[in-house]
Amino acid sequence: MLDLIKPLAIRNQSKIVLAVADGLGGLPIERGGPTELEAAATPQLDALVADNVCGLSIPVLPGITPGSGPGHLGLFGYDPLQHQIGRGVLEALGIDFELQPNDVAARGNFCTVDADGVIIDRRAGRISSEAARELVAKLQQIRIPGVEVFVEPVREYRFVLVLRGAEAAADVDDTDPGRTGVPPLEPRARNPESEPTAQLIGQFIAKAAEILKDDHPANMVTLRGIGRRPPIPPMEEVYGVRAAAIAVYPMYRGLARLVGMTILDPGASWAEQTEALRRHWQDFDFFFLHYKYTDAAGEDGDFQRKMRCIEEFDGQLPKIVELGPDVLIVTGDHSTPAKLRNHSWHPVPVLLAADSCRPDEVRSFGELPCLRGGLGQLEAKYLLPLALAHAGRLAKFGA
Amino acid sequence: MLDLIKPLAIRNQSKIVLAVADGLGGLPIERGGPTELEAAATPQLDALVADNVCGLSIPVLPGITPGSGPGHLGLFGYDPLQHQIGRGVLEALGIDFELQPNDVAARGNFCTVDADGVIIDRRAGRISSEAARELVAKLQQIRIPGVEVFVEPVREYRFVLVLRGAEAAADVDDTDPGRTGVPPLEPRARNPESEPTAQLIGQFIAKAAEILKDDHPANMVTLRGIGRRPPIPPMEEVYGVRAAAIAVYPMYRGLARLVGMTILDPGASWAEQTEALRRHWQDFDFFFLHYKYTDAAGEDGDFQRKMRCIEEFDGQLPKIVELGPDVLIVTGDHSTPAKLRNHSWHPVPVLLAADSCRPDEVRSFGELPCLRGGLGQLEAKYLLPLALAHAGRLAKFGA
Numbered sequence: 001m002l003d004l005i006k007p008l009a010i011r012n013q014s015k016i017v018l019a020v021a022d023g024l025g026g027l028p029i030e031r032g033g034p035t036e037l038e039a040a041a042t043p044q045l046d047a048l049v050a051d052n053v054c055g056l057s058i059p060v061l062p063g064i065t066p067g068s069g070p071g072h073l074g075l076f077g078y079d080p081l082q083h084q085i086g087r088g089v090l091e092a093l094g095i096d097f098e099l100q101p102n103d104v105a106a107r108g109n110f111c112t113v114d115a116d117g118v119i120i121d122r123r124a125g126r127i128s129s130e131a132a133r134e135l136v137a138k139l140q141q142i143r144i145p146g147v148e149v150f151v152e153p154v155r156e157y158r159f160v161l162v163l164r165g166a167e168a169a170a171d172v173d174d175t176d177p178g179r180t181g182v183p184p185l186e187p188r189a190r191n192p193e194s195e196p197t198a199q200l201i202g203q204f205i206a207k208a209a210e211i212l213k214d215d216h217p218a219n220m221v222t223l224r225g226i227g228r229r230p231p232i233p234p235m236e237e238v239y240g241v242r243a244a245a246i247a248v249y250p251m252y253r254g255l256a257r258l259v260g261m262t263i264l265d266p267g268a269s270w271a272e273q274t275e276a277l278r279r280h281w282q283d284f285d286f287f288f289l290h291y292k293y294t295d296a297a298g299e300d301g302d303f304q305r306k307m308r309c310i311e312e313f314d315g316q317l318p319k320i321v322e323l324g325p326d327v328l329i330v331t332g333d334h335s336t337p338a339k340l341r342n343h344s345w346h347p348v349p350v351l352l353a354a355d356s357c358r359p360d361e362v363r364s365f366g367e368l369p370c371l372r373g374g375l376g377q378l379e380a381k382y383l384l385p386l387a388l389a390h391a392g393r394l395a396k397f398g399a
Numbered sequence: 400m401l402d403l404i405k406p407l408a409i410r411n412q413s414k415i416v417l418a419v420a421d422g423l424g425g426l427p428i429e430r431g432g433p434t435e436l437e438a439a440a441t442p443q444l445d446a447l448v449a450d451n452v453c454g455l456s457i458p459v460l461p462g463i464t465p466g467s468g469p470g471h472l473g474l475f476g477y478d479p480l481q482h483q484i485g486r487g488v489l490e491a492l493g494i495d496f497e498l499q500p501n502d503v504a505a506r507g508n509f510c511t512v513d514a515d516g517v518i519i520d521r522r523a524g525r526i527s528s529e530a531a532r533e534l535v536a537k538l539q540q541i542r543i544p545g546v547e548v549f550v551e552p553v554r555e556y557r558f559v560l561v562l563r564g565a566e567a568a569a570d571v572d573d574t575d576p577g578r579t580g581v582p583p584l585e586p587r588a589r590n591p592e593s594e595p596t597a598q599l600i601g602q603f604i605a606k607a608a609e610i611l612k613d614d615h616p617a618n619m620v621t622l623r624g625i626g627r628r629p630p631i632p633p634m635e636e637v638y639g640v641r642a643a644a645i646a647v648y649p650m651y652r653g654l655a656r657l658v659g660m661t662i663l664d665p666g667a668s669w670a671e672q673t674e675a676l677r678r679h680w681q682d683f684d685f686f687f688l689h690y691k692y693t694d695a696a697g698e699d700g701d702f703q704r705k706m707r708c709i710e711e712f713d714g715q716l717p718k719i720v721e722l723g724p725d726v727l728i729v730t731g732d733h734s735t736p737a738k739l740r741n742h743s744w745h746p747v748p749v750l751l752a753a754d755s756c757r758p759d760e761v762r763s764f765g766e767l768p769c770l771r772g773g774l775g776q777l778e779a780k781y782l783l784p785l786a787l788a789h790a791g792r793l794a795k796f797g798a
Contacts, residue, residue, distance in 0.1 A: 001460070004460070004463065004480065008463075051430055356426065356736075356738075356739060356743070358426050358427075358434070358745050358766055359427065359430060359431070359767075360767065360770060361767065361770075372770070372771070374770060376455075376770075376775065376776040378461055378776075382460065382461035382462060384462075385460070385461060385462030385463065386461050386462040386744070387462075388462060389462040389463070389464065389743075389744045394462060394463070394464065394744070395464075396464045396465065396466050396741075396742055397459060397463050397464060397465050397466060397469055397479075398465055398466035398467075398468040398469040398470075398479065398483060398484060398489075399466040399467070399468055399484070399485075399486040399489045399490075399624070
């Protein structure tokens with residue numbers, strides 16, 4: 001798809017806004033009831049839908065529940081199956097760590113091992129973030145010849161390890177066995193080219209074990225999702241748009257950074273995010289706005305709160321519409337039904353507003369009405385090409 | 400898809416008709432209004448829809464606006480992304496030039512250069528077709544050792560160059576810089592294997608420049624879309640159908656020829672095209688009828704004329720239906736909304752009539768009703784397999 005789009009991309013003065021309410025899609029709590037979005041009062045979304053076109057976005061493929069990484073890559077127009085982001089990289093993005101292209105990142109856990117080195121608690125009693133911070137400070141003393149070592153706290157028992165300057169491949173297995181009753185695994189290279197990296201990881205673990213051996217309960221570490229950031233061609237190169245991200249949470253800023261977006265200071269609330277959009281309106285062609293709280297409420301299983309979050313999201317839309325974007329897309333990166341307290345695979349309502357829309361008969365924004373929308377059900381990765389088309393930014397393919 | 404279909408293809412006595420109204424899909428001029436097709440009185444299409452099944456055809460992929468080449472290859476069952484046709488080949492097809500598989504074709508422009516060789520008019524003042532014909536006659540004198548040279552007029556400042564007998568690869572860059580104020584580019588080979596072809600092209604340009612140097616305003620040429628026709632397996636080989644094309648415009652005959660169709664003399668009007676169908680009914684299994692004027696009206700931005708063209712198209716359908724085709728598909732190769740005065744990416748209404756249809760609830764043929772059609776929204780390349788299936792021409796896949 002990128003190979004198809006790149007030679008067709010046209011630069012013009014149009015503006016595209018992609019407003020993502022994280023985990024927007026939902027489910028009725030009881031059969032016959034409304035979803036969170038259908039229950040919410042969303043006059044702005046309903047008005048937009050009535051004049052434009054909507055449908056349902058399939059984040060990856062039917063039945064596949066995406067994490068935030070693939071969910072957003074799809075929305076940014078990149079095939080989430082072709083561009084996979086490891087857990088280590090995602091964790092680094094999530095703390096605003098500015099990963100360089102060659103950095104090897106891993107997600108770390110403090111854990112508890114017994115006298116025989118067998119794991120008895122994979123999360124070291126869920127130690128506090130404060131306690132972990134002190135342990136991380138100790139691990140930051142580790143030096144490994146040939147590479148620069150970064151250890152950064154995340155939350156509670158979680159940390160990020162980054163090795164900078166490792167030149168070899170980094171296909172190295174997790175050392176977290178995923179269960180208690182066994183010792184941590186060796187960091188095993190999955191191919192000969194990754195041996196040197198596996199050895200560097202091994203050195204880090206040995207030194208960490210030595211430093212932590214008298215701590216309790218966090219007397220050992222495990223590592224997961226070891227790898228580099230995937231090589232993703234930047235949006236400006238592929239689509240010819242100067243793209244900016246307005247996101248409160250670091251992970252979404254990090255995902256935006258991966259595709260070459262400029263990160264704008266969003267303030268701390270959705271209202272401040274839309275203010276930031278107004279301030280920077282002249283500076284970019286494409287804006288990604290990320291609203292987090294719908295997903296958080298869904299994960300807490302709080303149907304009512306998710307509903308209110310959707311209403312808050314809806315309330316600020318006039319500030320976006322006023323700016324006169326040529327194309328406005330509103331959708332989510334995946335569903336997070338309060339009923340399931342988790343991300344899900346269900347298609348996500350999507351609305352596309354543009355002058356060249358072919359209208360459908362949908363008059364309100366919800367999972368059920370969107371089933372009859374003019375966009376049909378389509379993979380998320382096609383939304384960006386559609387946005388470019390409606391913005392007059394795609395030339396004809398073939399003569 | 401072709402690899403899947405080919406071993407399943409069955410030959411039988413059935414007849415399939417694919418009737419293409421070019422650029423059929425449209426848009427409302429004003430929000431809430433009808434599209435061209437919805438505004439047109441189409442009793443024949445409506446009657447067919449009521450008894451059969453319809454949907455929307457996505458010419459290439461969401462957001463991708465196809466030229467006539469990819470638009471038609473999709474309808475002929477070939478993936479338009481896998482089989483790409485260069486502009487030179489398309490231009491040659493457009494003048495009924497019978498390209499041989501190894502011919503290298505290029506689209507030529509007469510242009511005007513100043514004393515320093517800088518382009519000051521890329522179209523040589525849009526010289527008349529008559530004037531161009533004289534210039535082409537001069538260029539036809541060019542001889543290049545080792546190849547046969549064909550130069551053919553197209554219209555106004557446009558011509559086609561064909562080199563026959565060039566054996567090397569033909570990945571050669573355009574010499575048209577796409578703007579004025581700079582000299583024409585050198586014909587640069589994109590790989591070492593194409594060097595010999597680039598040199599042949601260079602010889603042609605040098606000789607053309609010498610011949611034209613005292614002409615005004617057409618004192619130079621540029622070339623674009625240099626290349627060979629793509630290797631496309633013929634329809635008879637893949638689908639087992641003897642296929643014929645009935646098209647008034649040369650380009651569509653040329654596209655049909657690319658996939659191995661026999662070209663029938665269509666006469667000059669849609670009524671004569673349907674007459675030709677009747678005359679040749681016994682001689683072929685598959686008929687492609689191409690109606691051009693819907694697209695032309697759309698490109699002129701003439702909503703009313705496009706509407707009347709659709710009505711003319713509709714009026715002749717009984718003559719097709721009377722012949723009793725086992726499968727009749729009516730659709731377009733892409734949308735050409737009068738509102739946009741151009742091809743567009745919007746899905747195209749499609750109707751499939753066959754005895755084995757599973758009916759839907761649609762009762763009139765239009766963009767909005769087709770949203771609820773039984774075919775859903777599907778890529779154009781799947782229409783031909785569907786037609787074969789309904790014609791009893793596809794065996795079961797797998798045991």
